[in-house]
Amino acid sequence: MSLKIYDSALRKKVAFQPLIPNQVKIYVCGVTVYDHCHIGHGRAYVTFDLMVRYLKFLGFEVTYVRNITDIDDKIINKAKEISGDLPLLEKTKKVTEEFTGIFHETMDKLGLLKPDQEPRATDHIAEMIQLIEQLIKNGVAYQNGSDVWFDIDQWKEYGSLSGKALEDLKAGARVEVAAQKKNPLDFALWKGSKEGEPSWDAPWGEGRPGWHLECSAMSMKYLGAPFDIHGGGQDLLFPHHENEKAQSEAGTGKEFAKYWLHNGFVTINQEKMSKSLGNFFILKDVFERFNPMVVRYYYLTQHYRTPMEFNVEVLEEIQEPYRKIQNCLSLTDLLIQKQGLKELDPASISDSKSIQQFKSYMDDDFNTPKALALIHELVGAINGEREKRKEETLLLENVAALKLILSVLGLQFNEEKVELIGDGAQEKYLTEEKVQELLQSDCSLEQLHLLAQSRQDLRKQKRFDLADAIRDKIAESGYVLEDTPEGARLRKQ
DSSP states (O other): OOOEEEETTTTEEEEOOOSBTTEEEEEEOOOBSSSOOBHHHHHHHHHHHHHHHHHHHTTOEEEEEEOBBOOSHHHHHHHHTSOSSOOHHHHHHHHHHHHHHHHHHHHHHTTOOOOSBOOBGGGOHHHHHHHHHHHHHTTSEEEETTEEEEOGGGOTTTTTTTTOOHHHHHHHSOGGGGGGSSSTTOEEEEEEOOTTSOOBOOTTOSEEEOHHHHHHHHHHHHHOSSEEEEEEEGGGIIIIIHHHHHHHHHHHSSOOEEEEEEEOOEEETTEEOOTTTTOOOBHHHHHHHSOHHHHHHHHHTSOTTSOEEOOHHHHHHHHHHHHHHHHHHHHHHHHHHHHTOOOOOGGGGTTSHHHHHHHHHHTBTOOHHHHHHHHHHHHHHHHHHHHHTOOHHHHHHHHHHHHHHHHHHTOOOOSOOEEEOOOSSSOOOOOHHHHHHHHTSOOOHHHHHHHHHHHHHHHHTTOHHHHHHHHHHHHHTTEEEEEETTEEEEEEO
8 A cells, every 4th residue: 555644643654554455434523513614624624525535536435424513612602692582402403503504515615525424413412421431430530510521640541642741731731620620631521501501311410512522422433443544623633632532442442543634724824723813714705706616726735734824815826727727628628529539538547657646646645736736737738739739649648637636636627618719710800890889789699709809800900909998898798808829718707
């Protein structure tokens, strides 16, 4: 197996070997559904969508589980903002349903595959209670009233995932919470209910599960223990994933996950993005300005583990290489159609030099920046072959390789189709009088074609005033006019 991945627990790259040959089981921590998704969420879920796609490309049978946290302090606080006489439980359901729908809609725009399972915390209370009972029985959890805490002093492996020294953690812990627990670092497995808040019956009293607990219960229900990959953002490494690992292994006596993968932070002005600092961008707002596929492309320009500085100006610049790929595909598809060529089955070029090069990059811990560079090498080669129109076999091989790589990366270019306005064989030009008339009229698409062709001639005559007026007219009609070696073309705005 040539795939190497960076394991956060070992803090180095290792050769990936699934627990069961040809099968991979992945769990990724999902969102807490109380607000719109921000660009940090987008980066995390594009990262693991990419990994799932690539593992499938390699031939693995992948089981992908991503949860929904639908009970949490943030959700309850959001529900309290809803006016009316509905019980708080009903208000929390209203909040979670609304933002679960928004989450799905947002991730669909980024081209994410659906997970095989998307369990919700409130549907798995029984499994969580069962795990707590086992932890109490094993002597690594204790009650304090209706609360139940994990006793980190009884789990000597605590800190092994994040590499944090227990004594250093204790020294930095908040003293004021120590009275509620044996150790300030002990974390909640079960929170006793507060008046009016959603709660469930449990042997130690009514309440609700701790945030860390739900991921342990749901991942092990659907994937067993151990499973292959546990993933999430770098911000989850400690304490969330550290706590998950501790309670899961203390409860079952088994390894929890074989590999731990984390994507890097998104930063704004060199600071970690966070709601508390107010320096975050909502994906919904970003999508109003940029094609979601451009945003996905943007995420892939950086290796998933590196911090990514979000910058609107850079995102503006990213549109140009994205358009180059779109233009290459559109013009090449049109040429293939016109000449009656037959596109190659991607499976037939799986051993080609380009695909082997792609695999070598992705096998190196999913190196997407190098994969994108390869894409643009293919685009350049395809454009050259298309203009020569002599190397049809090589053209078709490169087109098949390009489309296969784009598919594995989850980059879609199906939204806009280009219409060529003549390839120079049958050019038609309008008189200046007719141009002036059409500029003042509502034009049909055919008339816009004629204006665009005439603009080419006007530019040769250095009549740039009329040429610019034609471009403006075409833009007002909802099209972008682009000049290419093969002629002018219109693209829907």
